[in-house]
Amino acid sequence: MSPSLGTTSVVCTLTKTSSPAEAAVTSVDTALRHLLETITPLPAEPVPIGAAAGRVLAEPVMAATPLPGFDNSAMDGYALQASAIGGATPEAPAVLPVRGEARTGHPAPQFEPGTAVRIMTGAALPQEADTVVRQEDVRRDGGTIAVSAPVALGTNVRRRGEDIAAGEIVLEPGRWLTAIDVGVAAALGRERLLVHRRPRVAILATGDELVPAGSACGPSQIADANSPMLAAAVIEAGGEPVMLGIAGDDPETIREHIQAPTGYDLIISSAGVSVGDHDHVRAVLDDLGSVGVWRIAMRPGKPLLIGRLGGVPYLGLPGNPVSSSVTFELFGRPAIRALQGAAALQRRRLHVHLAEAMAKPVGLRAYVRGVLADGPGGMAIGRSAGSQGSGMLHSLARADCLLVLDEQTAEAGPGTVVEAIPLR
Amino acid sequence: MSPSLGTTSVVCTLTKTSSPAEAAVTSVDTALRHLLETITPLPAEPVPIGAAAGRVLAEPVMAATPLPGFDNSAMDGYALQASAIGGATPEAPAVLPVRGEARTGHPAPQFEPGTAVRIMTGAALPQEADTVVRQEDVRRDGGTIAVSAPVALGTNVRRRGEDIAAGEIVLEPGRWLTAIDVGVAAALGRERLLVHRRPRVAILATGDELVPAGSACGPSQIADANSPMLAAAVIEAGGEPVMLGIAGDDPETIREHIQAPTGYDLIISSAGVSVGDHDHVRAVLDDLGSVGVWRIAMRPGKPLLIGRLGGVPYLGLPGNPVSSSVTFELFGRPAIRALQGAAALQRRRLHVHLAEAMAKPVGLRAYVRGVLADGPGGMAIGRSAGSQGSGMLHSLARADCLLVLDEQTAEAGPGTVVEAIPLR
16 A cells, blocks of 8 residues: 655556557647537526536526515624613613514514614514614613613624625526535525536447456456446536446447437447557447547546547547546546536646655656645645556555646656645 | 635624523534434445445455456557567567467467467467567568567566455445446446445424525515525435424424434434524423533534434534534534444545635634635635625635634634635
8 A cells, every 4th residue: 555665657658659540649638628619518407406406507596685685683682772772881781671572583573762672593673773782791680681881783783685685696607506505595595496407428338358347257358347437427427327338349339339329418438449450439430420539648548539429429438447537537527517517627626745756758648546645734745546557446446636747747756746636 | 706805804703601501612523523422324235336436335345356357468469478579679570470369358369489469458368478569569561570679578468466466455444435436346346335324314494484495485584595405415425315394483393393203313403502582492302302512612603402312313503504504514414424434524624825814713613614716836725705704695605615713713814724624
């Protein structure tokens, strides 16, 4: 578990760009831009507020009426006019008769100047009363209270509209709604909210070597990790996964799997996008649809396919689970959020200090599986989660972030500030 | 939206501890400890891996067999013995006949020393072959390849077990499972995982002033924001909310609402926990169950009730939505995670620089609704999201974090490093 001292080589092999296919390399940012250009937000639909958390808002949420809706008390105490206790002192307290009670949720009683009304937190302030003295600050004696100090006019009164004015926009479209947002919408009297439809995301695994997780593996076979991983990641991003199963490494089977079904908003496949003799996804997509970009200057996850199939955006991820999960995070998740009309497509990134030196080839952006810890001075420190080979799942399981080393970096020393993408 | 310059007073009124009831104040940490002492993790249940994300693991996930399960190629290329190309130079390349193909997912062909086998990424390495030369690094000419440089033994070979050894524990119990964890479990051949049962959390709102969100408010009435907010927050924390509705401010109604139902793992109510004449939750719980702690040294959210009812932990939150959401975050969420047996009960907190001075009374911990922004040098900066009165929802809607000012702090200047709890 403990990271090695010295420099972590995050990329073992430096790829020579010897073949023409490899020469055409696109940056992560450019590729993401291409992908997002293929995407239009899905239509809006109304949902009850109880189902709105985790959805993306498709309308501005405005205050129809002011909040609070009426002047009310911020404390349990006595409503009165500040002028009635203006001269109060401990020696000569102001003594006021108590006339009635303002209870939360009930109409305020009649108020007479020179008297006090018992009032509860949240209760409507009686008309003409202008101030509330807290119950701890009076001496109650039968039908009167004694107040021994003046209080500024308006003390402990929440004024109508002081929080939110009528007509004010409180939640903007594009917002990924949290539980708090749901509470805010409810406070504004909303029973339903307009949100973007959830994207239906088709998920296809390809590879002769794959068997469904839980099935017995023959020799040379491995369990399909990508389908369940991507399904869970699609849900986390707000989408609805539709499983297309596992297609073998032949064009016909792949064609059958991706051609038959309709009604998707995005298709994500894994494997078959490289330049190997049996990597047929690209050929099939070239034939049936279009392929935009397909090699990204990043590690892990270099081979990537961005295209369209029957008008639907298509994202072809690399086959190994490490590359697949990293490229999903960088491309799949933003695409699914964009389909939902989200204003922010990326997770909030942290800045952290590297705890150890890291090296990588210039010209690629590296996403290092990392582990965060508290650092001196408050900023977190990030270290390698272990062996960074793209076949190494254990370091992915250990990682709680991806440490981002940009294209220009060849070696980053301990203490270098880098971006970290939190994973948990 | 723009925060005021100068010192933000996060707490307007400094409470005097004049009444005996207010003198008994408990710290946030002590109160949380009391709450967590009432909680035992729920039993485990098996779920398909497709439903495991967002659940808390109740077993160690171990590799039954090594990963990879067999020696395989990390690249598309040619499998051979490194010794066969030991003397290769550009002038005198090693020329090897190509005999057969190792395809991913298929048994490896027979291998003869002195020959090469065409091999695909992920394909099983033929027995006796020990090295893979990438296809970009050979010249293929009909039935032979020419290699012009030696390659270290084992290059581009992923050894059986090099990622994860058989018997190694890869995912520990108590882990909140992510999509990546699901992928890792699938790669280990798991079809189901043992996770803790989701807690059933009863949610009750109390208050004569409340109407369900979306219903028309009469004068002195407000929409119940807490029930939908808490329901969404319970789901986000991994629980299943059960709505008990709204109880009026009288002991009989409250009693009916919390007494009737059974089968809960936690009961959360809002409002009625203060010392007002019509705050009956505490009295009812005193009568039916037990109350442990009930005033917390924090702002917002001071009145809080921790108890038990019929053996079920009971958490009584303050009534206003700001205090209710903050106390849910600090107490409700950890309780729900503890019920699920989670190892980490708290969100990962950030450290940020204050962008502006903030003042608060000594002796209370303040949770300031804040907005984060990128700061110089990488560490985020946090500023006030607006007016911090406990009745002020707008600043809660704007906030993306809670800035934590500890008990000892009276005033914190710009640049002070404080903890921030991310909210979105």
